Amino acid sequence: MTYTRPRFRNPHLPVNEIGYTQKDYEGALSTLCAGCGHDSISGAIVQACYELAIEPHRVAKMSGIGCSSKTPAYFLSNSHGFNSVHGRMPSVATGAYLANRDLVYFGVSGDGDTASIGMGQFVHAIRRNLNMVYLVMNNGCYGLTKGQDSATADLGSKSKSGHTNPFQAIDLAGLALELGASFVARSFSGDKTQLVPLLKAAMAHPGFAFIDVISPCVTFNNNPGSTKSYDYVREHLEATATIDFVPIKSEITTQYDAGSTKDLALHDESMIRLHKIAADWDPQNRWSAMNALHQARTKGEILTGLIFLDKGLQDLHTVLDTTDKPLNTLKQPELCPGSKALEEINAGLR
Amino acid sequence: MKATDIKDPEYFHKVVDCQYACPAHTPVPEYIRLIAAEQYTEAYMVNWESNVFPGVLGRTCDRPCEPACRRGRVEEEPVAICRLKRVAADHKGDVKHLMPKPAETKNGKRIALIGGGPASLTVARDLAPLGYEIHLYDEQDLAGGMMRSQIPSFRLPAEVLNEEVNFILDMGIHTHLKTYVSSLKEVLEKDYDAIFVGTGAPRGRDLPDLPGRWEAAQSIHIGIEWLASVAFEHTSKIGKKVIVLGGGNTAMDCCRTSRRLGGDEVKVVVRSPFSEMKASPWEKEDAMHEDIPILDCHVPKSFVTENGVLKGMTFEKVHAVYDEKGRRSLVSTGEPDVFIEADEVLMAIGQENSFPWIERDLGIEFDKWEMPMVDSVTFQSTHPKVFFGGDSAFGPKNVITAVAHGHQAAVSIDLFCRGESLQKRPDPMTNLVSQKMGIHEWSYDNAVVDDLRYVVPQADKTMTLANRKVEVELGFNLSVGFKEAQRCLNCDVQTVFNTSRCIECDACMDICPTSCITFTTTGPEEELRQRLIAPAPNTSQYLSVSDLLKTGRVMVKDEDVCLHCGLCAERCPTAAWDMQQYLYSVTKACKLPGAVI
Numbered sequence: 001m002t003y004t005r006p007r008f009r010n011p012h013l014p015v016n017e018i019g020y021t022q023k024d025y026e027g028a029l030s031t032l033c034a035g036c037g038h039d040s041i042s043g044a045i046v047q048a049c050y051e052l053a054i055e056p057h058r059v060a061k062m063s064g065i066g067c068s069s070k071t072p073a074y075f076l077s078n079s080h081g082f083n084s085v086h087g088r089m090p091s092v093a094t095g096a097y098l099a100n101r102d103l104v105y106f107g108v109s110g111d112g113d114t115a116s117i118g119m120g121q122f123v124h125a126i127r128r129n130l131n132m133v134y135l136v137m138n139n140g141c142y143g144l145t146k147g148q149d150s151a152t153a154d155l156g157s158k159s160k161s162g163h164t165n166p167f168q169a170i171d172l173a174g175l176a177l178e179l180g181a182s183f184v185a186r187s188f189s190g191d192k193t194q195l196v197p198l199l200k201a202a203m204a205h206p207g208f209a210f211i212d213v214i215s216p217c218v219t220f221n222n223n224p225g226s227t228k229s230y231d232y233v234r235e236h237l238e239a240t241a242t243i244d245f246v247p248i249k250s251e252i253t254t255q256y257d258a259g260s261t262k263d264l265a266l267h268d269e270s271m272i273r274l275h276k277i278a279a280d281w282d283p284q285n286r287w288s289a290m291n292a293l294h295q296a297r298t299k300g301e302i303l304t305g306l307i308f309l310d311k312g313l314q315d316l317h318t319v320l321d322t323t324d325k326p327l328n329t330l331k332q333p334e335l336c337p338g339s340k341a342l343e344e345i346n347a348g349l350r
Numbered sequence: 351m352k353a354t355d356i357k358d359p360e361y362f363h364k365v366v367d368c369q370y371a372c373p374a375h376t377p378v379p380e381y382i383r384l385i386a387a388e389q390y391t392e393a394y395m396v397n398w399e400s401n402v403f404p405g406v407l408g409r410t411c412d413r414p415c416e417p418a419c420r421r422g423r424v425e426e427e428p429v430a431i432c433r434l435k436r437v438a439a440d441h442k443g444d445v446k447h448l449m450p451k452p453a454e455t456k457n458g459k460r461i462a463l464i465g466g467g468p469a470s471l472t473v474a475r476d477l478a479p480l481g482y483e484i485h486l487y488d489e490q491d492l493a494g495g496m497m498r499s500q501i502p503s504f505r506l507p508a509e510v511l512n513e514e515v516n517f518i519l520d521m522g523i524h525t526h527l528k529t530y531v532s533s534l535k536e537v538l539e540k541d542y543d544a545i546f547v548g549t550g551a552p553r554g555r556d557l558p559d560l561p562g563r564w565e566a567a568q569s570i571h572i573g574i575e576w577l578a579s580v581a582f583e584h585t586s587k588i589g590k591k592v593i594v595l596g597g598g599n600t601a602m603d604c605c606r607t608s609r610r611l612g613g614d615e616v617k618v619v620v621r622s623p624f625s626e627m628k629a630s631p632w633e634k635e636d637a638m639h640e641d642i643p644i645l646d647c648h649v650p651k652s653f654v655t656e657n658g659v660l661k662g663m664t665f666e667k668v669h670a671v672y673d674e675k676g677r678r679s680l681v682s683t684g685e686p687d688v689f690i691e692a693d694e695v696l697m698a699i700g701q702e703n704s705f706p707w708i709e710r711d712l713g714i715e716f717d718k719w720e721m722p723m724v725d726s727v728t729f730q731s732t733h734p735k736v737f738f739g740g741d742s743a744f745g746p747k748n749v750i751t752a753v754a755h756g757h758q759a760a761v762s763i764d765l766f767c768r769g770e771s772l773q774k775r776p777d778p779m780t781n782l783v784s785q786k787m788g789i790h791e792w793s794y795d796n797a798v799v800d801d802l803r804y805v806v807p808q809a810d811k812t813m814t815l816a817n818r819k820v821e822v823e824l825g826f827n828l829s830v831g832f833k834e835a836q837r838c839l840n841c842d843v844q845t846v847f848n849t850s851r852c853i854e855c856d857a858c859m860d861i862c863p864t865s866c867i868t869f870t871t872t873g874p875e876e877e878l879r880q881r882l883i884a885p886a887p888n889t890s891q892y893l894s895v896s897d898l899l900k901t902g903r904v905m906v907k908d909e910d911v912c913l914h915c916g917l918c919a920e921r922c923p924t925a926a927w928d929m930q931q932y933l934y935s936v937t938k939a940c941k942l943p944g945a946v947i
Contacts, residue, residue, distance in 0.1 A: 001790035006798035006915050008424040010864040010884040022865070022883070034790075035855040035923025043860035190854055190901075218855065218923045230853045234901065 005029050017053040025049045025056060027074040037189030037215030037230075038068055038137045042075040044192050045106070045135075048199035049076060052247065060096055060103045064089040064118060067144055068110030068137035068215075076106075087118025090125035090134075094316075097130050100326035101317050104203055105132035112142050115151040115170045126179045126208055131315040133202045133209045136172055137189070139217035140228035147220025158225025173307055174293050176210040177286060182310040183209035184289070186303060188233050189216065194305060197245040201272045201306070204245070207315045214302065238296055240281055240305035241274035264309055272306065283309050351875045353904070354894045356846065359780045362932040364892065365909050366842045368431055371418035373747075373754035375936045376400040378415055378431055379842040383794060385437055386835040388828075393438035395448050399942045400935070402472050402518075402753050403497070405510040408436030409823065410501050412599075412630060412748040420841050423888075424864065424911050427803035429837045430826075437831035439510070445517075450479035450940060452522040457481035459767045462542040464531050467495020468749045469548035469740030471518050472756025476939040477763060478521040485542070486523050489530040491582065493519060496550055496741075497749060499578035500600065502607050503819045534708045534736070544735050544763045547722075548752070551741040553704040557595075557697060562653030566660035570653065573604045573698030580607055580818070589693025592616045593663055595650060596698035597627035602637045604696040609640050610818035617690060618644045619663075621680060623670050636822065639808075640815065649680060651687060653695065662691040701746050712736075721745065728772040729759040737763060760939040779935040784928050785843055786919075792929055794840050796916040798863075804834045840914045844932045847905055849897040851926035858918035858927055859883070864911045867918060872904045879908075886910060 005026075013021040025046040030039050049059065056078035063069035065086035072081050080103065084092040093107050107125075114122050114136050125134065140153040149157070152172065153165045173186045183205045187195040195213065202209035214233050216222050222229045227236075241262070248269045264272040264283065274283065282288040289308035296303035323330065355361065364370050368378040377396060384393035397404035411432050419428030459482050463470035466488030474484045492498060494515050497506065519525060531537060537545055554572035557563055563570065569589070573596065579585040592613040594605040597620035608616045618637065620627055624646040627634065638644065648665035655661060665688045668680040703721060708714060713733040715723045722731050724738045731738055739755035741747060762772050785793045807824045808814075814822045826834060859867045865884040872878065875893060879886040886893060886908035896905040919927040 002796065002915070002917055002920055004797075005861075005917070006863045006913050007800050008798065008864060008911070008913060010866070010911050011424070012887060013865060013884045023863075030861075030921075033923065034921045035853065035857050037855065039860055039921070040856045043856060046860075190856065192856065216855075222853075222923075230855065 003029060016050055018055060020050065020053070022046060022050040024078070025076055027072070027077045030071075030074045032067060032070065032074075033219045035218035036067070037139060037213075037218070038071050039074065040189040040192070041135070041137055041195070041213055041215055042071050044189075044195045044199060045075045047192065048196050048203070051196070052200055052203060054104060054203070058102070058104055059106055061106050061108065062089050062093040062096065062132075063108045064110075064113040066110040066113045067139075067217075068108055069113055071137065072108055087113050087116070087121055089113070089118065090121040090130070093132055094125065094128065094130060097132060097316065098322065100328065101131070101322075101324075102326050105130070106203075107132050107134045109134065109136050111136060111138045111140060111150040111152040111172075115172060123175075123179055126176055126181045126210070128316045129182055129207045129313050129319070131206055131208070131317070133199070133211065135199075135211045135213060137215045138172065138212055138228070139215050139221055140226070141217050141221040143217045143220055147217065154227040157227040158223065160220050160223045160226075171293070171297070173210070173212045174290070177290055177293065177308055180313070181210045181308070182207035182313040184308040185210070185306045186212045186214070188214045188237060188302075188304060190230060190234065191237070191304070194239065194243060197243045197272075198306065200245040200247070201243070201266070204266045204268060204270045205309070206267050207310075207313055233302060236300060236302050238301040238303050239276070239278070240283070240292060240303060240307060241277040243306055244273040244275075246271040246273055264311075267311070272309070274306065283307070284311075286310070351872055351878055351893065351895045353897045354892070356894065359778060359934065361892070362782070362844050363934045365844060366932065366934070367418040367420050368415035368429075369842070369934065371414045372401075373414065373751045374401045374757065375754075375934065376415075377842065377933060377935065379838055379840050380933065381438060382429070382431070382434055382835045382838040383840065385434055386795065386832055388832075390438050390441040391443040391445055391448070394442035394445055395942065397435055397438060398445070398449075398517075401750060402475055402756070403468060403514045403749065404435050405439035405514050406497055406506060407750060408432060408434075408439045409506050409510070410497075411435070411750055414750070420839055420911065421837060424913065425802070430803055430806070430834050433806050433823075433826055434831060434835055436825050437828070437835075440825050441828065448942070449517060450521070450942060453479055453481035455481060456483055459483065459543040460485065460541075461763060462487065462537055462540070462545045464534075464537065464545065464547045465495060465549035465740075465742070466490070466493035466525075466527070467548055467550050467740060467752060468497060469742075469752040469756040469759070470495070470546060471515065472753045473546050473548070473739065473760045473763065474523050475518045475521065476757060476760035478518075478523060479940045480764060482767070484523045485526060487526045487529050487531050487537075489528065491528055493525060493527065495548070496574075499581050500574050500603065502577065502580070502603050504606065504610065504814055504822050505603070507819070507821050532707050534712060534714075538712065538735070542735070543767050544737060546759055546763065547736065547738045547742050548740045548756070549705075549742045551701045551703045551746040553702045554697065555700040555702060557650060557699070560650060560652060562655050565655040565658055566653060569660035569693065570695045571697070573600045573696050574701055576696055577603060577607060580611070585611070587612045590614045591662075591691050591693045592696065593690055593692040593694075594618045594696045594698060596620060596700070597622055597629055597644075597646075598698060598700070599629050599633050600701070601698035602629050602633040604698045605637055605642045606640055607818060608696065609642065609815055616642050618642060619648045619650070619665060619690065620644065620646050621649050621668070622678075623647055626670070626678075640811065645690075647680070648688060654689065660692060660695065662689055663695060664689050703742055703745060705742075727758070727775075728762040729755060730762055730766070730772060734766070754936075757936060757938050761937055764939040776937045778937050779933070781933040782844070782846070782930045784930050786925075786928060790920050792843075792916050794843050794929075794931070795836065796840070796843075796914070796929070798839065798913050798915050799836045801833055801837055803837070804830050842932050843914050843916070843929050845907065845912065845914070845918060846928050846930045847894070847896055847907070848926045848928070849899060849905070851924045852896075852899055852905065853924055853926075854899055854901055854903070855923060857921040857923065861917045861921045863915065863917065864913055866908045866910070866912045868906045869899070869903045870906060871902065872898075872906075878906060882906060882908060884908070
């Protein structure tokens, strides 16, 4: 088995605006099973960060425990990272975000880490609208402990051992929508053309961006009868729309028929462009999004793409009216403004 | 693009860049792995089967394989393929018993070989074990041809050459040495079943019209003739000041030999710019290391003599000018002519074929350059019984090309003598075998080492310049040889893709360190090359395109900088990728008994 990636790179690799190749966003060689959906998602994260020309040291990778939560080792080697306690990634992310608002927070979790042990933390991160990407690598099973059904396993889904799941699944996208998340999307690890623009849009979104990514467990949940296998997911995908992420200052070159596209401008003047939009769906209307989710579920389909976007919700720093600067840049004059400032504060309280 | 037919034996052959570039198509990665496994005898035999003279070539080959080496495209320098061949030759055990035995019963056919160089010897080796009675004619005392007469002993010791020549002569070859063939008609009258002409390019170019050329003729020599007279010990000294004219490898051999025979101030003077000289870069380096300056852009104008004694030469200084088609012309710089003192001059400005001994009424047609008309596949001339090979077929090339010609001529002669069509040539031997040992284990060393190319050590200059028979290069020792062997990327271990097994998880695409693999929709090749993960501008390397996958995409692999590290296959959950070793052995008249190929 190969533990280290050869040093040589393709001499013709293109570079992004800041002079990095995609290889500069790579991590260590994965130790996950060969063909794991999680590795594809890592690849998509690498591609999205490369294409956005993010400086790797501007990113903080946060994770909990599980196969999914190992993946931050396998992308963005030059970024910050915190591998926290099982299900407790949102707490650590909250603290980090409050201390330094200038980083891009990239939370990676799994279906066990989020829908079981970490559920209490997850819902409060949504409620507070942390400015972060919260990505769930959702394979419907506990891969690290030999593939028991997780809380996102669909009712009736068959495991590798032949047993059928008797419980209702938690729909994390539906839950996020219900709890008021400001960006909700779902995708599939085997579809980078959809996942990469979604990741870029999620990173550009100034609030809690939730992406539920169906990621087949190639070892324990890729069998006939499973609803999270490569084949089943590919056969049951239904997209809300095809999505393009248009970064700041770039020209729109793709042409679509008039009336078939919808543009959603983000706060930094980048834009999400949707085309081939599903009928009766408005990405900025929570009821329409919920309706679309429920309808797809009833039909036995997996709705993917951008599901809901709320551009109006204020993020945690705005709500708390905290300092504009990262705490580590605050120096003595700002932290100890002197006795005159103290007198003014005291006078204000009289 | 249409799906690639990986069943075409030439497809994977071309992926093995070194083997493909080698005129004899020696399976280079195969013998390099054997060297790394300390199986020097086996490594030697893989070479011997293919190129007949591993010890000679491991010291003197022109190395067409090395510029082709994939390592040179991902790193600075190619694997030292040539010098690894020498490691196999230097450290082999007894090989005699592994070689084909002379046939116990003769087949009654008699073949004449004119010239005792590498081409003829190759024909002899391929045909003798099949029962042919081989008669080899050469004008010199010993067989070996230009390997003996033109390559100096400090690059190729006589014992190395003798050993490999004798492996062949010991197969019961009838040698007719010290026999200059002055008439092909006479040979034809001896009723041989076929005649092979391997007489090389024996005539060195002269400057007959240059002023002063004939006044001091005793001090002006043709390079290859002079080298031969040194090799056969007719010449043992030279003047103190020597000018060597020419920029090829013969010029390098002439100047370095001069340094060993008393030349204190030896200069190479060449018309073309330094960078365009024909000599191999390492040969130029070795000459300069022996304190021989190379003066480029000097065109000879005259030999300067006084009372019939050579004093030196004058040269015009020029610079190279290129027209819009890139054609070069040398234009005077307008500076005054340069005079360089010399006691003797060696002219190594090219060599030509010469067939004064072939009567023009035998049915062998010659073209307007006085070259015989020879079929480039069968090596048959317009006289069905007469075959040509080596330098005598298509002009001066090198030893490895002569060997390649010899193999094909032998196939033709065998077919001809059996009354079969020369066009219906047997297919090459190919074999494709999985290297899988376990889930993530391969039977080859798939790790890619970072080591830069190792330098071959040389003997001390004071020793080598004192005696022309002391070999300059010492060769890699075993530990450095192992490390250099590990630099080989094993390009013959092919990435074989099975479309029907692929579940499109993208794992191979994500893991590939050199971004060779892309899953995308198909398109015309030119356009497809632009939109791969890493663009593929090197059109001399193939794209491998799979059949249509379930999602309507195809797998496209750019062969250009694939490291053959096996990571794609290791990360593949369904074994849609497999690492399979591809062996390709050129069609030969005679196969080795019990050989790996």
